[in-house]
Amino acid sequence: MLLNIGESIKRRRKALKITQPYLADLAEVSVNTIFKIESGEANPTIEVITKIADVLGMKIQLVIKNINEPEDENS
Template sequence: MTIEEIGTVIRERRKLLGITQPDLAEMAQVSINTLYKLERGEFNPSVKILNQLAEVLGLELSLGLKKTDR
């Protein structure tokens, strides 16, 4: 998933839940500037920040193995 795609998922989920950017930033304990840049695909967040946002938004982070041609 690209940074832009992550930002889109967070923005769409936030809007679906009817949460404003300032409210989400406060609930997830991240700066409004961080959230703004993340939603626009201009910020590469740490796993900690992603976890904080995912917790508030009811999202789940997961890692998987890429399929290879071997």
């Protein structure tokens, strides 16, 4: 299964029990930006991805890797 950036961010945000408004505040972006990224309506810039990844404690390489590599079908 391929994940897009929004799905990866949403999964991590929910695992940390962080709301969209709180994430937006910490990452210094709008709530609408977070919503659009998570819903796949927007393609964030590398700058925005970096801000969000930093807040969520994710390495940007892992966020991007999730969209480029399919999940092992045997797992």
